Amino acid sequence: MIGLAHRRTRARTWHSEHVEDLLSNWSGTVTYTPAAVARPSSVPELQELVAGSRRLRARGSGHSFNLLTGTTGTLVSLAGLAGAPELDAAGVRVRVPAGTAYGALARYLEEHGRALPAMASLPHVDVVGACATGTHGSGDGVGTLSGEVTGVELVTGTGELLSLTEEDPELAGAAVHLGALGVVTAVTLRVGPTYRVRQLVYEGLALEDLAGDLDGVLGAAYSVSVFTTWASGQGQVWIKARDGQWVGEPPGRWRGAVLADGPRHPVPGQPAEACTVQGGLAGAWHERLPHFRLEHTPSSGHEIQSEVFVPRDRAAEAIGLLQGVGPRIAPALQVSEVRTVAADSPWLSPAAGQDVVAFHFTWHPDAPAVERALAVLELALQPLGARPHWGKVTTMAPELVRSRWPRAGDFAALAERLDPQGRLRNDLLEAWFPRG
Ligand SMILES: Cc1cc2nc3c(=O)[nH]c(=O)nc-3n(C[C@H](O)[C@H](O)[C@H](O)COP(=O)(O)OP(=O)(O)OC[C@H]3O[C@@H](n4cnc5c(N)ncnc54)[C@H](O)[C@@H]3O)c2cc1C
Known part of the structure; x- marks a missing residue:
C-alpha cells in the first residue's frame, strides 16, 4: 500500500507547531523522517531555503494519510x-x-x-x-x-x-x-x-433505495452525505438544506428513513457534541456544511482514511459492489460516507471533467487489515473508472492512478518545468509521475 507507516498516537485537534508534532500526520498513522525542519519567516527566506536545498517538501495541517508530504530533505512549515x-x-x-x-x-x-x-x-x-x-x-x-x-x-x-x-x-x-x-x-x-443552512439527520435508509434513486437521495438538498457500514444494508442521511429547501416542519419519515431523535455522530459510538448543529435549526453555512465543529476532534481521531471517486453514472453499480464486499471489509471499517462532487476544471481534481460520487472510508488504525480490505474494495471498483483521493491511502497501481486523469501528462510536464532539479520530488510523486 502506498505511504502507510504504522504508528498510533492521539489525534490532535489543531495544527501544532512543536517540531515533534510536525513529524507525523494528524492521526499519528504516518511518520515523516526529514533530515531537517525549517520554518521560514519571510518569502525571501523561503526562496533562499528552496534554492539552497537538494530536497524539500511543504507541510500543511497534516490531515493527509499517505507519504505525499514525505521528504528525505527539509520539511517546511509555513506557519511563520x-x-x-x-x-x-x-x-x-x-x-x-x-x-x-x-x-x-x-x-x-x-x-x-x-x-x-x-x-x-x-x-x-x-x-x-x-x-x-x-x-x-x-x-x-x-x-x-x-x-x-x-x-x-x-x-x-x-x-x-x-x-x-x-x-x-x-x-x-x-x-x-x-x-x-x-x-x-x-x-x-x-x-x-x-447563506444559511439547516441540517437534518435521517436513519435507516435502505441502500437499495440509494442505488435505485441516486438523484432523489443525493440531490435531495444542497449538500447530502450518506453514512453506512455497507454490511448493515442501511445508511444514515445527513441533509444540509440551503435557504428555500426543506422549509417548514421536517417529515418524521423520509423515504422509509426516520428523523433522528437527537444529534448524531457519523462514527458509531462517538459523542455527537463534536458535530455541527442538527435538528433543522438554521445557521451560517460554515457552521452546518462541515460535519465537525472547529473546537472538537473531528471524526474518530484513531483512524486511517481512503476514498474512491466513481463517475456518477456508474455509482449505482458501485453501491451494489460495495454491499457485496461489505462483510469482508467490515472488520477494518469504522464508517463509510457517500457524497457527490460536481465536475470541475483543475487538471488533477477528483472531479476533473466529470460528475463523481465519492466513497469515503474511515478505517481502524490497523494498517495490515486496512490494506487487505482496501485491496478488495478497490479491485471491485477499478472497472468503474475509479480514482483515488490524492491525500489518502490507496492500493491502486501508480500507472492506473495516473491513467485516470486525462491531464496527468500535462501536470507532469508543468512539475518538471517549475521544478527542473526535482527538489520537491519524493517516492510517491516518482511513482505517480515518473520523469522521463
Ligand atoms: C478528519 C478528517 C476529515 C477529512 N475530511 C475530508 C473531506 O471531507 N474531504 C476531502 O476531500 N478530504 C478530507 N480529508 C483529507 C484532507 O482534507 C486532505 O488530506 C488535505 O490535503 C489536508 O490538508 P493539509 O493541509 O492537512 O495537508 P497536508 O497533509 O499537510 O499536506 C498535503 C499535501 O499538500 C502539500 N502541501 C501542503 N501545504 C503546502 C504548501 N504550502 N505548498 C506546497 N505544498 C503544500 C504537502 O506537501 C502534501 O503533499 C480529511 C482528513 C481528516 C483527517
Missing part, C-alpha cells in the same frame, strides 16, 4: 508566513495565505457577509493543503474546494516567485498541485454572498 485573509474591493475574491485553516477563513468571510460554496467535513484543515490534494465537500452542484481557486502564489522549485492568475492556462494545473510545483505561499478563491 501566516497572515490574515484579504477580501478584494468587490468582495468576490479572497486571498488566503498558507497556514490559514478553513475555519478561520470561514469566520472572516462570514464577518464580511461572504461565503464559500463548499466545506470539507472538517474546518480544521489548511486551505492551501486542502487545495493541494483536491479536497471536497458534497453537493450535486458543488465542485471541489480547488475548483474555486482563481490565483496561486508560489516559490517554484528553482526558488523563483511565481503568481498564476485566471489569465494563465497553468492555473488549472496548479489548483491541485500535490506540492509538486513549489511551495505555495497563498491562494485566491472565488467567494459569494453568505
Whole structure:
C-alpha cells in the first residue's frame, strides 16, 4: 500500500507547531523522517531555503494519510508566513495565505457577509493543503474546494516567485498541485454572498433505495452525505438544506428513513457534541456544511482514511459492489460516507471533467487489515473508472492512478518545468509521475 507507516498516537485537534508534532500526520498513522525542519519567516527566506536545498517538501495541517508530504530533505512549515485573509474591493475574491485553516477563513468571510460554496467535513484543515490534494465537500452542484481557486502564489522549485492568475492556462494545473510545483505561499478563491443552512439527520435508509434513486437521495438538498457500514444494508442521511429547501416542519419519515431523535455522530459510538448543529435549526453555512465543529476532534481521531471517486453514472453499480464486499471489509471499517462532487476544471481534481460520487472510508488504525480490505474494495471498483483521493491511502497501481486523469501528462510536464532539479520530488510523486 502506498505511504502507510504504522504508528498510533492521539489525534490532535489543531495544527501544532512543536517540531515533534510536525513529524507525523494528524492521526499519528504516518511518520515523516526529514533530515531537517525549517520554518521560514519571510518569502525571501523561503526562496533562499528552496534554492539552497537538494530536497524539500511543504507541510500543511497534516490531515493527509499517505507519504505525499514525505521528504528525505527539509520539511517546511509555513506557519511563520501566516497572515490574515484579504477580501478584494468587490468582495468576490479572497486571498488566503498558507497556514490559514478553513475555519478561520470561514469566520472572516462570514464577518464580511461572504461565503464559500463548499466545506470539507472538517474546518480544521489548511486551505492551501486542502487545495493541494483536491479536497471536497458534497453537493450535486458543488465542485471541489480547488475548483474555486482563481490565483496561486508560489516559490517554484528553482526558488523563483511565481503568481498564476485566471489569465494563465497553468492555473488549472496548479489548483491541485500535490506540492509538486513549489511551495505555495497563498491562494485566491472565488467567494459569494453568505447563506444559511439547516441540517437534518435521517436513519435507516435502505441502500437499495440509494442505488435505485441516486438523484432523489443525493440531490435531495444542497449538500447530502450518506453514512453506512455497507454490511448493515442501511445508511444514515445527513441533509444540509440551503435557504428555500426543506422549509417548514421536517417529515418524521423520509423515504422509509426516520428523523433522528437527537444529534448524531457519523462514527458509531462517538459523542455527537463534536458535530455541527442538527435538528433543522438554521445557521451560517460554515457552521452546518462541515460535519465537525472547529473546537472538537473531528471524526474518530484513531483512524486511517481512503476514498474512491466513481463517475456518477456508474455509482449505482458501485453501491451494489460495495454491499457485496461489505462483510469482508467490515472488520477494518469504522464508517463509510457517500457524497457527490460536481465536475470541475483543475487538471488533477477528483472531479476533473466529470460528475463523481465519492466513497469515503474511515478505517481502524490497523494498517495490515486496512490494506487487505482496501485491496478488495478497490479491485471491485477499478472497472468503474475509479480514482483515488490524492491525500489518502490507496492500493491502486501508480500507472492506473495516473491513467485516470486525462491531464496527468500535462501536470507532469508543468512539475518538471517549475521544478527542473526535482527538489520537491519524493517516492510517491516518482511513482505517480515518473520523469522521463
Ligand atoms: C478528519 C478528517 C476529515 C477529512 N475530511 C475530508 C473531506 O471531507 N474531504 C476531502 O476531500 N478530504 C478530507 N480529508 C483529507 C484532507 O482534507 C486532505 O488530506 C488535505 O490535503 C489536508 O490538508 P493539509 O493541509 O492537512 O495537508 P497536508 O497533509 O499537510 O499536506 C498535503 C499535501 O499538500 C502539500 N502541501 C501542503 N501545504 C503546502 C504548501 N504550502 N505548498 C506546497 N505544498 C503544500 C504537502 O506537501 C502534501 O503533499 C480529511 C482528513 C481528516 C483527517
